[in-house]
Amino acid sequence: MSLIKPLLRAPLSAQFGLLVIVLYILVALFAPVLAPFGETEVVGEGFAPWGGQFLLGTDNLGRDMFSRLVYGARNTLGIAFLTTLLAFAVGGFCGLVAAIRGGWIDQGLSRLVDILMAIPQLIFALLILSVVGTNATSLVLVIALLDATRVFRLSRAVAMTVVVQDFVEAARLRGEGLWWLVSREVLPNAAAPLIAEFGLRFCFVFLFISALSFLGLGIQPPTADWGSMVRDNAVLITFGDISPLLPALAVALITVSVNFVVDWVLHKSSGLKEC
C-alpha cells in the first residue's frame, strides 16, 4: 500500500540498503536450506580452494566456508538483533517511564545511567564477561545492558519532547495509567527516531560483538560467526588471501546498508517538516 511508494522514491543508497537487509534476513531464515553443508560439519580437507565442490573453499578444519558464511548470517544477525531488541525493551521502556513519571524515578534512573556510561563499554563488557563467562546468553545480556544505557538516554530525550505535548497532558488529566501513557500516547509518537536508533544500535552491537570476538570474548567457536571468522583468518590478509575478507565484507555490507536506510528514514522524517 503506502509503503511501496516511498520505497520507489527512496534514494538509490536506501534502496540498495533495503535490498541487502531483506537478502540477509532471507539468508538467515533459510540458512539450513541454502547451505550445502552443516554449520560445524567437517566435509573435506582444510583450506580447499574455491570452486568445485566447495563454492568458497573450506576453512582450517575443512568445514565449508560458504555454509559457515550462511550460518554466520543467522548466528551473528540473530544475536545482534536479539541484543538490540533486549536493549531497546529495557532501555526504551525505562526511558519512556522516566520521561513520563519524572521526579525521583527520572532522577534515579538518569544518574544510574550516567554512572554506568562513565565506565568504558568495552572494559565493562570485558569485566562482566570474565565474571559470568562467555556464552551466547551472557553475551546478549551484557551487551544489551550496556547498550540499554544509550537507548535510555535517547528514548528519554525523545519521549520528553512528546510528553510536553498537550495530548499527553489530556491523557493524564483523563486519569490514564502508566501503561496507557507509554503504549498509546508516547511510544507511537517516539517510534520514528527510536526505529532509526534501533538501526544504528544494531550496527553498533554488531561491530561490538565482532570486536569482542576479536579479543576472544565474543561468540565462541564452533558456532559460525562473522566476527570470529574474520579474526581467525585476519593474518591471511597480509598474504593477499581474500577469504577472511568475505565475512568482514558481510559485516561491513550489512552495517552500511542499515546505515543507509536509517539515514534515509531520518532524512525523510526531518524533511517532512521543511515546508
Added chain:
Amino acid sequence: MSDNNNKITQAMHDSGLPRRDFLKYSATAAAIAGAFSLGLPLHGWAEEATPKAGGVLRMGLAGGSTTDSRDPGSWSDTFTFVGFSAVYNTLSEISVDGTAIPELAERWESSPDARIWTFTLRQGVTFHNGKTLDAGDVVASIQHHLGDKSTSAAKTVLGDVAKVQAQGNDAVVFVLHSGNADFAYVVADYHLVIMPAKDGGADWQAGVGTGGYRLKGFEPGVRMDLERSPDYWKAGRAHFASAELLAIADGAARVNALVTGQVDVINKVDLKTVALLKRNPNLVIEETKGAQHYTFPMLTDSQQFQDNNIRLALKHAINRETLLASVLYGYGQIGNDHPIQPGSRFINSALEQRGYDPDKARFYLRQAGVDSLKVRLQASDAAYTGAVDASVLFKEQARQAGIDIDVVREPADGFFSNVWMKQPFTTSFWYSSLTADRMFSIGYAKGAAWNETHWDNARFNQLLNAARGEMNAPLRQEMYNEMQALCRDEGGAIVPLFASSVAARSKRVAHGGLTAPYGELDGLRLIERWWQA
C-alpha cells in the same frame, strides 16, 4: 587462531594449572653426568660461515605479559625465558645434543645413590656490576625458590632438595631427600638463574647477571632491551651488539612485523600461515618438535572410566593422523598414549604405535559388556588452541566405533580450576619435560598434584621410585620402557598428539643449527647463540 586467545588462555590456565616448567627436553642418550670435561662444544658442525659480531637482534615474541616481573620465580612464558636467559647463566646448560653440560659450574659429582650433588664453580666469572661470582651467590639464588614462603614456579622442580650449602668459595652442595640421577638437568632449569647475593637473599630486582647481555630496559608486556656485556666470560657466544624483544600477543601482528622487516624472529607462528610464509624467500621456518603434548584425560576412578576396557575402546576410536593434519597442520607428531615424545632419549622405541581401529574399539566395548557408549567430553580451548575442534573431530571418528561423544564446550576462564581433574572426561595439555622422571612424577604418579587421571598403578609407582635413583642407564631405560607401556595400555590419558613449536626468522639472522629438540628458539637461547647474517 589468534594468539591473543592464547594469551588469555595462558592466563586462565595459570590460575589452576601448574606451570609445568617448560622443561622441554628430549635427547637420545641417557647420559648421567658424573664429571664432564671442561670447555664448551663449538658449533664445529655448523654449515654456516663463521659467526659475525655486531648488529641488532629484534624479536617479536608471544608470551609476554604486563604482569611479568624480574623475579625468576615468576617467569612463566617465552618472553621472560628468552630475555633473561641472555642476562643470566645457570649452573648447567643443555647442549645442542640435549645433554647437560657445565655453564657456571665447571664440573659436578654425585654420591653413588645420587643423593648428594657437588657443583664446582667456574673461576673468574663476574656479574655485570663487577662482583665476582662465588658459592654464596649460588646458594642465595637457589634458596630464592625454596622455603615455605616461596611462591616460585621452580619450587616443585627443587622439591627433592633438602639442603643447599656452600662448600668453600667455589663449590655448592645439594642434599636431596632421595636419589635423583637427573639432577644436573634439574639445575639447568631456566628459573634457576644465578643472581648476586644481597642482604642474605638473591638480588633479583637489579637485573644483574653473569650472562652475555646487560639488561638495559624492561617494560613488562611491552619490550626488553639488552646490550652486549663487553667482558662476557663465555667464548664464541653473544655475537649481537644488542637485542630488542617486543611482546607481540597478536599472531597476525607478529607475522606482519616479520614480513615487513620490523623484527627478525618471531615465535608461535600461526600454523595457517606457515605455508604462505614459506613462499617468502627472505624467511625461514624453524620447527621445534615435541614442545608439548595434548591429552584427553579420563578419570580412572570415575564410574564411567574405571573399566580399562572402556579406556582402551576410546584410545582406539581416535584418528591421530587426521587430528595431526587438521589441528596442527602436520606440525607435530602423533602420540602413543604416553607422555614421552618421539625422539626423546627416553622413548620406548619398541612400543607398537596405536592406530585408529573402530573394530578394536567395539571389541573392547564388548569386553566391558556394552554395545555402545555415550560419554560427555568437556572441552575448552583453554587447554590449547583447537582443543574444541579436536574434540569435535574425535566425536566424528568415535561414532564409527559406536561411541557417542557429547562435546560440551566449557568457558576458558576457570576451566583448569573447575573442570579439569574434576570432570571425568576433559581436554588438557602438557609442556614436555626435560626428563622422563619429571614428566611421570608430576602427571602420573599416585598422589601427584597434577595426576590428571587420578591414576593409581602400583607397578608404575614402584618403577618410578626405582628409576629415579638408578644410576645404571640401561637398567633405568628398561624401567622407563615398561612405564610407557603401562601408560599406553592401562593409563587414563589419551595422548593423541605432540605439537611442534613453530618459529620463523628472517635471513638477516643466522644460526649454526638449532638445539632441537629442546625448547623453542634454539633452547630459548637464540640471543647468545645466533648472529647477524
Added chain:
Amino acid sequence: MTMSEKPLLEIRDLHIEGHYQDAWHPLIKGIDLTLQRGEVLGLIGESGAGKSTLGLASMGYVRDGCRITGGSVRFDGQELVGAKPEALRTLRGLRIAYVAQSAAASFNPAHRLIDQHVETAVRNGGIDRVRAEAEAVELYRVLRLPNPEQIGQRYPHQVSGGQLQRVMTAMAMACHPDLIIFDEPTTALDVTTQIEVLAAIRDAVKTYGSAALYISHDLAVVAQMADRIMVLRHGKLVEEADTRSMLDAPQQDYTKSLWAVRSFRTEPKPCPQQATPLLEVRKASASYGHQPVLQEVSLKLHRGQTLAVIGESGSGKSSTARLITGLLPPTAGQVLYDGEALPADYRQRSKEQLRRVQMIYQIPDTALNPRQRIVDIIGRPLSFYLGLKGQALRQRVAELLEMIELDPALYMERQPRELSGGQKQRICIARALAAEPQLIICDEVTSALDQLVAEGVLKLLNRIQQQLGVAYLFITHDVATVRAIADEVLVMQRGQVVDHGSREAIFTPPHRDYTGLLFSSEPEMDPDWLDRLLAKRALTSTVQTV
C-alpha cells in the same frame, strides 16, 4: 504619484510551488503586484494565503523546499527571478530589508545586537563600523528604544520582545533601504506592547520615506499602517483597493465575511446569584519553584455560564487553568467543585472528579495524538469513563461528530493530520464532550485559528452550551473574543485578579486603569484609530513604556 513614474516593485503573474508530502503544490497562483516608491502596501489574508511567500519573493527569495515556477519580480527595474546569488546579495539588506514576525527567533543568539545590526552595512555597504554604529544609535533613538547608546551591546535574550522587534526594525533601516518587508511584525506581541511597535514602525517609515510591504492577518493593524490593501486567499488576489475604500466598501464576499467576523455576540445569560457555584477558586496562590505566578486568585463560575479570563502573557491566566485541573497544586487557597474541595493534585482526584472537568487546548495540532484515529480519540473517554464498547461506542462517537458538524462517515477513521486546524479543534471539543462534563476549560482555543474559523468554533461552543448547559472557563488574551462570548469577565495582570464583573459591566466605561489600557489597545477597524489613541495617550500621558 503619477503613473509615469517607474514602480519600485513590480510583480507579474508570479507562480510559486512548495514541496511537501512528496509532491509539489502551488502556493502562489499568478499574482500581480505594483508598489510605488514611498508607498505602504498591506497584504492581508488567512494562513495559507501565501502572503509571507509573496513577501519573501519580492526579495527574490524562496524558502527551502519551494520554487518559483513562473512570472517575474522586478525591483527598480531589475529582474530578481533567476538573478545570480551575488546580485541578490547586493540588494538584500542594502536596498530591500526584511522584518520578521519573531524578532526573538530571528536574531542570532550568539552575537550582540549591534554586531548584527551593522553587519550588512559594514560588509556589503562599504560603511565603516564607527559610522554604522553611530547611525544605529540614532535609529534606536528614533524608534524610542530606552538607553539607545547601550542597548546594542546586549544579546538578544537580554532584551524584551517589544524592544527586540523595534531593534529589528532599526536594523532593517540601517542602510536606508528603498523597500522594507514587514512580515507580521507585531503578531507575537501583546496588545499593549503592539501599540508601541506599530507607532515606532510607522514613524520610522515616514521619516525615511521607505516603501513597505506590510503583511498581517489582522485587518485592524494593517488599516493603521497601509495606504493600500491587497486581500489574498489561497495564493490568489481577492481584492485590492486603497485602505479607506477597502474598509468602508469591500466588494468580494470573502472580504465581506472577513469584515463581519467581529460582529458575533452571544445572548447574555443571567447569573444565578444564590446557587452554589459549579466552580469556585478561593484565594489561591501558586508558584513555579520560587517564582510566584498566582496571588490570591478567587473566582466563581455557575452552571451553564461562561467565565472569560483575560490577560496578557504572564498574567497568570493559563496558570489559573492549570490550578483548577490539578496540574499546578496551589501553595495556598483551594478549588471547590460544586461546593466540595477538589484534591490539589490531579493524581489524587477520582475518575469521576476528573471526568467532570474537561479541557480544550490552544493548539489543536499538539492536543490530538497524531497516531490515533478520530474514533479512538473521541472514543477513549467514552470507554474510559462510561465503559462504552463496540457498536454503542461507535454510535456515540458518530453522535458527537454530528454535534460538532463533521460527517461521521467521512471523519471517523481519519487521522488528525488529515484535518484542518478548525476541524481539529472541533475534534478536541468532541473529545471533551465525550466525557459528559459539566465544566470545560477553554485555554485560548481560538488564538491559533484564522478569524473565520475561530468564529465558527465560538458559535459551535455557544450552541453546545445552549443544548447541554455546560459551563465554560474561557481563557483568552483577545478582547474581541471576550466581548463575543463572556457572561462574566475576570481581568488578570501579573498573577492577580485586577478587575471582574459581568460582560456588560466590564465593557461599559469608565474602566479601571489596566482594563482601560487593555481595551483601548485593541486595534479598531479605523485607519485613524492609532493616531487618535496616541494623541489621547500623549495627552493623558499614561503611555506605558514597554
Added chain:
Amino acid sequence: MNSLCKLLLQRLALGLLSLFAVSVIIFLAVGMLPGDVAQAMLGQAATPETVAAFRAQLGLDLPPLTRFGHWAWQLLHGDLGLSLANQRPIAELIGARLGNTFTLALLAALVSVPAALLLGMLAALYRNSWFDRLLNTSALSAVSFPEFFVAYILILVFAVKLNWLPSISNLAPGASFAEVLERSLLPVLTLSLVVIAQMMRMTRAALINLLASPYIEMARLKGISQARIIFHHALPNALAPIINVVALNLAYLVVGVVVVEVVFVYPGLGQLLVDSVAKRDIPVVQACSLIFAATYILLNTTADVLSIASNPRLMHPKG
C-alpha cells in the same frame, strides 16, 4: 556570572560523585571475578597453606568493605598500590603506558578533530551536492567497518605492499618525536578514520539543523554570504552538540582503543587492563578502570562546561 559558577561547581561535584560511584561498581565487579589471585599467582607451588599466607599478605582475607576503604584511602593519598602480579608500584606500571595512550589519543585527535570539523562544515556548505554525498557515503562506510578490519587493510597497504610505515608501534624508550610519529601513524590513521566519520556527520547535522532556523534566514535576507552564514552565524550556535560529540570521541580515543592496541602492538593502557583482568591483578584493574572512568567523566564535564560557556544565555544572564 554567579549562576554560571554555581552551575560549574554543580557539574564538578556531579563528576566527582560519579567517579566515586564508578569506583564502587568497579570494585564490586572486580571482586566478583572468578578465580583467585593467590591461586593465579602461585600456580604450581600452591599448597593450601601458602595460598592462605599469600592471601593474608595481599589482604584478600579482609572483608570487602574494609578492603574498599583501605583502597580508597590510599587512593586519596595518591597511592595506587602495588601490582599483585609483579609487586611493582602501579603508578610506575601505568605511567609510561598512560603517556602512550594519551599520545596516541592526542595525535589521533589532532588529525581527526580539525579534519572532521572542516569536512562537516564543507558538507554543510555544499549540502546535497555530489561532494556532500560522497563524503556522507564514505563516512557511513567508515563507521561500518570493524576497526581491526580497517587496521589490517592499512597494514596491508602501507606496511606490507608499500613498506612506507611500520606495521607495529615499536615505541623504544628515548625515541625521538619523529620516530614516535612515524611508528604511531598507522594506529593514528585507523582511529582517525573511525572517529572522523561520526564527528563529521554530527557537525554537518548540527549545522544543517540550524540552517532552518529563522535567524539564518534573516542572515540570508540581510545579504550575508553562504560561507559567512555557516562559519559566523551557524557555527557558534552549533558548538554545544559539536563539543559534545568531540568529547565523546576523545573519550573513545582514550578508553576504546584496545583492539587497535592489540593489532599494532601499541603499549597502551587498554592492553594492560585486558592482561590484568586475565591475571586477576585486581589493583591494576581498579587503577586502569578508574583512570578510564575519570577521563570519560573529565571530558564529559569539560564538554558540559564548554557548552555552557558557548551559550550566551548563560554567559550573559539577563540581569
